[in-house]
Amino acid sequence: MTDTGIGARVLRKEDKRFITGKGQYTDDINxxxxxxxxxxxxxxxxxxxxxxxxxxxxxxxxxxxxxxxxxxxxxxxxxxxxxxxxxxxxxxxxxxxxxxxxxxxxxxxxxxxxxxxxxxxxxxxxxxxxxxxxxxxxxPHNVDAAQAMKTKAQVHDVAADNRVYNWSIGDQAATDAAFKTAVHVTKMDLINNRLIPNAxxxxxxxxxxxxxxxxxxxxxxxxxxxxxxxxxxxxxxxxxxxxxxxxxxxxxxGFGSxxxxxxxxxxxxxxxxxxxxxxxxxxxxxxxxxxxDAHGRDHVSHAELAMDAAGKIIGLKVHTIASMGAYLSTFSSCVPTYLYATLLSGQYNIPNIYAEVDAVYTNTAPVDAYRGAGRPEATYLLERIVETAARELKMDPVEFRRKNFITSFPHQTPVIFCYDAGDYGAALDKALELSDYKNFASRKAASARNGKLRGVGFSAYIEACGIAPSAAVGSLGAGVGLWESAEVRVNAVGTVEVLTGSHSHGQGHETTFAQLVSEKLGVDINNVAIVHGDTDKVQMGMGTYGSRSGAVGMTAISKALDKIEAKAKRVAAAVMEASVDDVDFKDGTFTVKGTDKKMAFGEVALASYVGHKFNSSEIEIGLKETSFHDPSNFVFPAGVHICEVEVDADTGLTKIASYTAVDDFGTIINPMIVEGQVQGGVAQGIGQALIEGAHYDRESGQLSTGSYMDYNMPRAANMPHIENFKLGFTVTKCPSNPLGMKGCGEAGAIAAPPAVINAITDAIGVRDIAMPATPLTVWQAMQPMKRAAE
Amino acid sequence: MENFNYHRPATVNAAAALLKKSKDGSYMAGGHTLLPTMKQGLAKPTDIIDLSAIKGFSGIAVSKSAVVIKAGTTHMEVATSAAVKKAIPALWEMAGKIGGVHVRNRGTIGGSIANSDPAADYPSACVGLGATIITDKRKIAADAFFTGMFQTALKAGEIITAVSFPIPKKSSHMKFPNPASRYALTGVFVSQDSAGKVRVAVTGAGPKVFRIADMEAALSKDFAASALNGIQVKAKGLNSDMHATAEYRAHLIGVLARRAVAAAK
CATH class of the missing domain: 3.90.1170.50 (Aldehyde oxidase/xanthine dehydrogenase, a/b hammerhead)
Structure with missing residues (x-):
């Protein structure tokens, strides 16, 4: 057993070159x-x-x-x-x-x-x-998604009304019928603000x-x-x-861009x-x-949520206008459809869902996948309307969610996905405990004594990651399969090279992928090299996005490693003159049952290449294996995030007082890297909710937020203090891959925006507020109330 | 960026002579505004006359009645000066809120006020404390120095050499930063001199730094936040952009002024 395997909190191998300026980026190459x-x-x-x-x-x-x-x-x-x-x-x-x-x-x-x-x-x-x-x-030009189908500014000849498609999902008749029986319907108009990735x-x-x-x-x-x-x-x-x-x-x-x-x-x-x-x-x-760069988000939606007398959700209707910008970028068309509306069931048992999406051209930069890609838009819409419905029903938003949670698996939603595993109640319980929810009222009172309005907001998100089964996405219109490949080359001295079609651009694959090799072959991560990013070296690959490199990329590596182990056992058996069935492999050592014969992994590697001790017509020389892994299902990370804000009523300035994230990512390879992914994702989500927003001037069509003078990137000061930024994990293993992994790269960016906005609306007592909830926006939202109070 | 001639004179007179001789020259202090505009091709000076090597061009002197900061003194030097902190804590605090560390290490007081950016911090300290701007030619009262957006009373070629801030009885600076740029979305500098006379100077909200007479009158009678109750700042004429409407800025002036008075020391 090495101490660099699965679950080890090892430092990132790649960081030395990055933090000492030795990275080789494209612009460094001449x-x-x-x-x-x-x-x-x-x-x-x-x-x-x-x-x-x-x-x-x-x-x-x-x-x-x-x-x-x-x-x-x-x-x-x-x-x-x-x-x-x-x-x-x-x-x-x-x-x-x-x-x-x-x-x-x-x-x-x-x-x-x-x-x-x-x-x-x-x-x-x-x-x-x-x-x-x-x-x-x-x-004439138009930069506004909501106006695209009404404007005279026709962007492309092929789309007379600027409409790229009018797509739908779900059963409209059944959903309409369910709404007719509803005791309460909550209706909302929601905008998901356009973002610029800023790698x-x-x-x-x-x-x-x-x-x-x-x-x-x-x-x-x-x-x-x-x-x-x-x-x-x-x-x-x-x-x-x-x-x-x-x-x-x-x-x-990259964040998708x-x-x-x-x-x-x-x-x-x-x-x-x-x-x-x-x-x-x-x-x-x-x-x-x-x-x-391709921008992200930019949705204008109308949503209606229907409940019965018991507070059970019985239907959801959504209409979304999604800006595609001026051209269809490489994967843009799938973002507001199969990466968005398929997630509208969230963590809830919603028997009837119908969604319609109009994708439109506007005179703006193309819009495509950006950290979360469709799933943040779905989560924002659903978690805002669920929170609002609970408030309208005068139910505790926690209990309203719990009442509607999916509790048995597998669960088939009305919008394609079949959730394989999860325990949403467990994540909620843990988040309530970590955030000390039971004492929220006393914190609210303490804030009030300092002249601040405190609010709390929830976000119970789910995402579909590990994209994706090739046949499934092919049937939905994808032009490619979404498998991943790996090649494992064991050198004669027992060191290991892994060639992967995944691509690391900040994720830390050189460390986590090596940890998998360390776990399975018993070699230290320093004896493992991860090779990626070169089509002349790596056989083929589909790349890194959609939190797929763990669930799909590492599974391919895992399968290749299984083949390495099987081949090495045959070599070890031949060298130790034993039956292959009697050879065991554990902690980097091959042993023969019932004897004291043993060989280290490196010795077997050498024997594989020397070829003196076995019949090379029966066992091929060498130790190198390949695997192409095509997943059988998406993976479904989920969790509950709780945000507490303090709003300065005089200025509208919102501070994140505390943030709690409890996520179920299945098996975690390197907790330190996963925590970093959550923190980074939450930072981007807080950015979207509080300060970030791409803005095109309607009159001129110019990008008004074309530099950091006007485009607000989240800073450390926008984050909660580290002591009030609590992370927790629950684990239900993913049944569709051997490692039980789900994916963690996008969770924070998906979960955070509705948690923050739910908290702000709770704090200042308004039904809705637009993102980004800048000081100006919050102050303006409070003016009608102040006037009413005067 | 276009090519230019670079000069680094050792005296103020030499600098002035170089500018006079150049076709379309420009002085440079910290370069924080000049260089970005040159990079964007918005400014194309033929000659850059870098003032940073002028002998005796930076430094801080504190007397019983005034803090005199030479023009080439960086924001960081002011923000880390124990003498400034003791004499005018609000000035010391304000310097530490300008930009980020890199900006404070390069940017200078002379460069800042010569630029008269409507959202810069120093103009509010100059006007809010009733400072005197000292140039190679004359002395100019701060009230007369800032004449408009990026406009000052400086004549062509005139070089600021120092700023003299009278030490007040009490003062305070409140800044509400633009969430993106961190310039002052609105900033208010309040001071009360030994005779009880009050100055309230606002930056970031209008085309240039300005004073609010109503507030000064009320506070001169009673230096308390409550004295400002009922005084409404008018939105008309204030800046309006995607970050803040004129109404919001007018509101913020009131909030920040009350907070500044409450915090003054």
Whole structure:
């Protein structure tokens, strides 16, 4: 038994290089004879491109070339794709407008890329970009999801009313019938505010074409380099997969925004060939990141919850308008559908659910998956309306939830999912205890003595992670399977290399994946290397998002390790002249039953490669195994979060007085890393609830929150004091994978926003308040009450 | 950013001469406003005249009646000065609330007030304490110094050399930061001098720092938060943006003024 196995709180192996500045990010890589790209971006939200004059820019110092859609079309480079085909309820396919890598004929949002300048230095490229003259014909624009189907601003010709699809889930007739029997119906209009991901490392790419071998290499900030290679090969038509290597080296955060294939990285690879093979490097500055990274959320919803006389929920109806932005990003279409409405049952036994989603184009940056992706939107809607229903029914929100919890498993919801395991009551009990809920009234009184309004809010969330069974997602429109692959190479000295299709960009895979190897083979984690992020090294992979790297990626590794153990047993049996059935493997040692014969794992590894002691026609030389794991179900992490806030009635300033998170992630590999994931997720959730929000100016169509001067990122001061930030875990093991893992990467961001808003509305006594609940918003919400009191 | 000539003169006179000689030069103190605007291409000076090497350009002197801070003194030096803390605790506290650590290590008092950012903190201390701005040419009362948004009474080429703050009997500074930028969404500096005369200066809420006569009159009679009851600040003319409406800023001025008076020492 090693002390670096499953459950060990070991420090992260990768942190030394990160905190000593030795990480190798895309922008740290410089190739010989490299050039620099700078993109000319649209200053208009919506306009025709009448003409582009690049003559002056081409004569500027250091300029290698300038390209526009003209050259893209000459080379027949295909447009960006959306990989999940959603059908409207009338059976028609979604309306995907063209998405060229450089805008052709029209620009559709502020920041849309129009031309690219390639120069010897970045400064020269940028200076020349200012000299590219574009003549625009300004068109009416719309940045507002709620207005998209009514506006004259038509973003794409294929979608006359800007509607990408009108999709539905659930049984409408049965739900309507249930509402007719309701004793009480709670109705709410809720907005899920648009967010900008803000990974610490901005997007970057280096495209390099080798004229000798006719081979392309792309270094890029990607969460899934194999998918990038597949899409660039299959859809952009740049190169077949064996002629294209995609490397995603160290990546400084993604939160979803680096799943997608973007025009800039495709442009870099293409342009490298176009200029004769010199590498082309592009690194987004922060302003470009704000404008052009895929944004998150941006839902406008109406929801109705029906209850019977006993306070049991009998039905839920939802209508959501989801902004897709100006183009359909890589996975955008599945976010407000299969990642959203399938979670509307939450932790509750709701017999009838019907939801309809209108996805719409707006003249804004594309919207796609962002930490939680659909599940935060579902959780926010459900937990806000459940809390409000309890208040209207004058029931304790705790007891109202408990009364409606699902208590037996498996549980089939009316919206596709079959929950496999959970104990929601246990998480609630633990959260109530950790948060000292029973003494809330005395804390509220103490706050009042200091002139502060204290409130408490709950959030009982569930998410579907570990995406996903390939056949299931295929039947729902996904263009890819969502399995994961692993290859385990045991070296002759017994050290281990794991090649994984998962990609670490902050998650700590180099540590947690090594802990799994340590657990199963009995080797120390320092004798394990995790290799990822390079399509020339790793066989194939689907990448990291949707909290899938544990449940799916590690299961693939686990299966490959099982094969390693089986093979090693055969070698050990041959060397020790025993029957393979008599060989046991425990704590890194092979023993033969009933004898004192034993071999260490390293000795067996060596024997596997030396091949002197067994018949190599019966047992193949070497110790290397591969597994492709396709999950049989999603996994369903769930938990209860409780937030207490203190609101300064004079200024509207909200402070998180305490935050309690109790989560059921199944088996936990490294508690320290998991706690960090929860804390980070909660920080982002508090950010969304209190301060963060992307804002486009309706009149101008400009992004008003285009820098940190106006876009509020959560800071340490927005968090509860560490002593009042309590984490707890309950464990029901996931039955669909051998490790019993669920997934923890998104939970905090999913759970926190409704907990915070429920607490604020409780504190100030209003029914609803918009996110972000900034001091201004809270103060304004309190004004009508003050006037009424005067 | 465009190329520019960089100068680092050793005297105020040399700096002034360099600026005069340059085609479109600019002085630079901490550079916190100038450099970002240059990076964005909004400012393209031909010459940067860095004032940081001028001899005797930074330092703090405290006498019985005044705290004199030389123009090149960083916010960090003020925020860590025991002498300032003892003489005018509100000024010491305010300097420690400017930006973050990196900003405080680079930013200077002279640079801050010469820029006259409507949301900067120092202008409220200058006006709220009735300071005198000392330049290479003359002395200017703070009340006359800040003339508009990013506008001051400084003439072309004139260099601030020091700011003299009279030591009040009591003073206090309250800042409600913009949640994103941490500039003052609204900030109020209140002081009462030995004769009982009160100044109330507001930053972040209008196009430039301004005083509120009603509040000063009421507090000069009775220096207590309750003296401000019933005084409504008008929203008209105040800034309105996505972070705060004019009405909210007007409200915050009242809240912060009452808190400042209550906390004054």
């Amino acid at each position: 190739l010989p004879h490299q050039t620099y790209a700078y993109f000319v971006r649209s200053p208009h939200a919506h306009a025709t491109i009448k003409s582009i004059n690049t003559a002056k820019a081409k004569k500027m110092p250091g300029v290698v070339d300038v390209f526009t859609s003209k050259e893209v079309e000459e080379d027949k480079i295909g447009g960006l794709i959306c990989g999940w085909l959603i059908h409207s309820k009338d059976g028609s396919p979604m309306k995907a407008g063209p998405h060229p890598i450089l805008a052709s004929g029209k620009v559709r949002f502020v920041g849309d890329q129009v031309a690219v300048v390639i120069a010897e230095t970045r400064a020269q490229a940028r200076a020349a970009a200012e000299a590219v003259s574009v003549s625009y014909g300004v068109l 610490m490392e901005t997007r970057a790419a280096i495209g390099s074409y080798d004229t000798g071998s006719d081979h392309y290499t792309l270094y890029t900030t990607s969460q899934n380099p194999h998918v990038a290679r597949l899409v660039i090969s299959a859809f952009h038509g740049l190169a077949p997969e064996h002629k294209l290597r995609v490397i995603a080296p160290d990546v400084g955060g 680096k799943i997608f294939i973007y025009g800039e990285e495709v442009t870099c690879v293409w342009a490298s060939k176009r200029i004769g093979g010199r590498p082309v490097k592009w690194t987004a500055d922060r302003s470009e990141a704000f404008l052009s």
